[in-house]
Amino acid sequence: MSKVFYPKSLKVLKEGYDFNSFTKDLIAGIIVGIVALPLSIALAIASGVKPEQGLYTAIIAGFLIALFGGSRVQIGGPTGAFVIIVYNIVQKFGYTGLATASILAGIILVIFGAFRLGSFIKFIPYPVTVGFTSGIALLIFTSQIKDFLGLYDSAPTEFLEKFPYFIRNISNINFYSVFIGLITILITFFWSKKFKKIPGSLIAIITTTILVSSFKLPIDTIGSVFGDVPSSFPPLHFPSINLLTIKKLLPSAFTIAVLASIESLLSAVVADGMIGTRHNSNTELIAQGIANIFSPIFGGIPATGAIARTATNIKNGGRSPFAGIVHSITLLIIMLFLGKLAKMIPMATLSGILMIVAYNMSEIQHFIKLRKAPKSDFFVLLITFLLTVLADLTVAIQFGIILSALLFMKRMSEVTEAEFLKKEYYDTDEEFIATGILENNNPIPKEIEIFEINGPFFFGAASIFRDNLGNIEILPKFLILRMRNVPVIDATGLSALETIIKSCKKNNIQIIISGINKQPINAIQKIGLDKKLGKQFICKNINDAINIAKKNLYN
Secondary structure, three states, X not given: OOOOOOOHHHHHHHHOOOHHHHHHHHHHHHHHHHHHHHHHHHHHHHOOOOHHHHHHHHHHHHHHHHHHOOOOOOOEEOOHHXXXXXXXXXXXXXXXXXXXXXXXXXXXXXXXHHOOOHHHHHHOOXXXXXXXXXXXXXXXXXXXXXHHHOOOOOOOOOHHHHHHHHHHOHHHOOHHHHHHHHHHHHHHHHHHHHOOOOOHHHHHHHHHHHHHHHHOOOOOEHHHHHOOOOOOOOOOOOOOOOHHHHHHHHHHHHHHHHHHHHHHHHHHHHHHHHHOOOOOHHHHHHHHHHHHHHXXXXXXXXXXXXXXXXXXXXXXXXXXXXXXXXXXHHHHHHHHHHHHHHHHOEHHHHHHHHHHHHHHHOOHHHHHHHHHOOHHHHHHHHHHHHHHHHOOHHHXXXXXXXXXXXXXXXXHHHHOEEEEOOHHHHHHOHHHHHHOOOXXXXXXXXXXXXXXXXXXEOHHHHHHHHHHHOOOOOOOOEEEEEEEEOOOEOHHHHHHHHHHHHHHHHOOOEEEEEOOOHXXXXXXXXXXXXXXXXXXXXXOOHHHHHHHHHHHHHO
């Protein structure tokens, strides 16, 4: 069994880390740092915080995720998945509320990892993941239309209210802003197809910033909206946390934790597939928790593993956590010495970059593909998507998971069969034939009925069990419950079984259980149901069960 917390950085050093490996990681880290620069600034602004806070996050959280993480090549920082939830928290509770929620989320993530819950995150249904990811992408895209069009009035935050706002302000469109936004999209899109080493978003920023500055185009820049971009970290900030604050922000913190878990582990799985390694999911969650605890202390926002930046790291030769550390140091150097130049970046440029980010994370192909999936899966996808867009991401994830669980239980209950065995079935049943119980013209007396359960015996199937047993026309003396094909039983199944045993006792019917498996018998023994039934009436196979019934019938 793997250790709960064993950072890959330690493992790499233990295996032996040479200068050649460091050179590759150095080059990859510098390139990823350059890639992360425009994204960190753009994602921070889209999240409703200051541009430099995206840099703080990429530097601090990126460093800690690389140092303590369970993946060799994970690159951490702000991501598109957090934009909407962070924006909503900032609007409701301000940055102090966001910092508190991030720290709480970090603690939850550490708990997830410490209790080995890393492997359970993968059980979040795929339609739920695609639904909220597509919803987030649409919200990011629409949130950038205002800056893309160069509108000055504040845009409404509600999704449906944005479109009347755009129609009302159609005469106020700044075509210089639209021009810069389109150039940004074209450069980012086509440059990335031709040249892999240098990111198109960086070329777009340099090109459009020079254009706007040289021709003095009348459009908003980071400086005109936010002022100067600091070249240093702010004073350390420790938000006060009390029970009232925890109660108020815990739902948001839990959403951040779940999103960070999904995003980081999905990124780690993708990375494993690219370089043929295995990540430690529990260590990764603990590292994500540490990063999200310390990021707001340094003025940052929530962070997680970034799939695109991780893939860029791998493609450029990064093979150890030290590439991620170099990425953070690169951003730190840029912030210290070139941070003031960031104020010249046009807002339309950042909106164009984020529109590309939204398109890339939209999962549009997977969304369309899921239309051909079972209707219930597509229904979950659609509900999660609509709730993300029209209501709240927290509600969407919770409702999507609950709805998926209910539909899963319904499917499983449909798989489970519970019915009386007809007499003609006995001659074809392999267990009856193997035991030879019907040989020598030895029929099963009419006072003995056999009821077989096939499939998981949980709350979804318990009602089928009760309904079918309730259809007995002539009460037998002995009722054999054949459970050889019952792999598991839950509390509701046990309750249904106990109710049937009590009901049969009142009607002088003796229950006999046949062929019960390990999990169900353990569950029955734990609640003492075996004693109520009588241990002698729990049999290994149908042969023993019928013989016991006959013996008691004729005595």
